Amino acid sequence: MKVSEYLILSIFILVFIGSLSLGIWQIDRGYAKKALENTFSQRQSLPVETNPGKLNKNLYYRNIQISGVFGKNNFFVDNKIFNGKAGYVVFSPFTLVGSKVLIVSRGWIASDQRDSLPKLSLPQKKLKIDGMIRPFSKDFVLEDQANKIGNNFIIQGLNKELMEDLNGNKFLPYIFELSALSNLSLEPIWQPTSLKSTRHFGYAIQWFALSLVVLFGGFYLFRKKKQT
Numbered sequence: 001m002k003v004s005e006y007l008i009l010s011i012f013i014l015v016f017i018g019s020l021s022l023g024i025w026q027i028d029r030g031y032a033k034k035a036l037e038n039t040f041s042q043r044q045s046l047p048v049e050t051n052p053g054k055l056n057k058n059l060y061y062r063n064i065q066i067s068g069v070f071g072k073n074n075f076f077v078d079n080k081i082f083n084g085k086a087g088y089v090v091f092s093p094f095t096l097v098g099s100k101v102l103i104v105s106r107g108w109i110a111s112d113q114r115d116s117l118p119k120l121s122l123p124q125k126k127l128k129i130d131g132m133i134r135p136f137s138k139d140f141v142l143e144d145q146a147n148k149i150g151n152n153f154i155i156q157g158l159n160k161e162l163m164e165d166l167n168g169n170k171f172l173p174y175i176f177e178l179s180a181l182s183n184l185s186l187e188p189i190w191q192p193t194s195l196k197s198t199r200h201f202g203y204a205i206q207w208f209a210l211s212l213v214v215l216f217g218g219f220y221l222f223r224k225k226k227q228t
Contacts, residue, residue: 012218016211023207030200040192048130055102055133055174061192065130066176068096070104070122073167074152077139078114082189086112090186091158092122093167094129094176101169103136104129104176107186117149122184130179134192136160136171 043061052064076088087110094104111118139157146166147154153166164170180188 009218009222012214016214016218019207019211019214023204023211026200026204026207030197030204033200034197036192037197044132055172059133061132061134063130063132063179065128066094066096066102067126067128068094068102069124069126070094071101071167071169072124072151074120074122075103075163075166076117076152076154077158078154078156080108080189082108082110082187085110088118088154089189090120091163091175093169093171100172101167102133102172102174102176103163104131104178105190106178106184107180107188107190109186114154115149117152117154129176129182129184131177131182132179133174133176134190136173136175 040061044063046062048063048065049059050065052059052062052066055066071093073093075091077091078088080087080089087108089108090106092104092106094102096102106120109118109120136158138159143156144159144162145156146162148166153163155162155166158175160171160173177188177190178185
């Protein structure tokens with residue numbers, strides 16, 4: 001075989017292995033998302049837990065009721081598009097009975113202003129609020145920065161350490177998604193997964209199909225080359 005033929009063969013092999021590996025990776029992602037969807041669906045079907053006690057991972061996605069007081073600061077996560085409109089997702093610290101502080105996600109609010117914020121009021125008294133907890137996952141942003149307007153902060157993404165520094169409190173490692181039925185809720189846009197498991201399985205089929213095309217295409221070309 002000539003050097004050029006070895007090079008072409010190597011490219012076919014790399015593309016075949018790469019597409020096959022990506023297909024397997026999508027299958028793994030699909031099963032992981034399917035497990036999360038099942039857990040979410042099962043726990044959402046349970047009755048509201050009005051006395052959850054100490055918050056922990058076993059309560060993820062379970063409808064619970066907590067008691068406490070909202071703080072005066074709000075975090076507005078910038079550059080959130082919903083239904084083609086610009087806006088913010090609003091997060092508010094909530095001090096639980098026992099002095100632990102939990103971040104409450106109130107949902108999305110429309111705004112195209114960057115030098116002012118929508119006026120949101122929170123009752124400064126002890127409340128009972130319904131919702132569910134989920135992991136506090138850090139958003140990927142190019143630069144962690146904050147802009148203070150009044151008692152509120154505009155941030156580019158969820159960042160527990162940055163938010164703690166700005167607020168002056170340590171937060172529990174969970175986000176409390178406020179129930180859409182609450183009169184303090186804004187537009188609820190959070191979903192447990194960005195892609196459904198079926199999408200991942202569909203992508204896997206596409207990658208496996210590509211690997212088969214490369215395999216049989218390469219076999220056909222080299223067989224034809226051999227016959228000439």
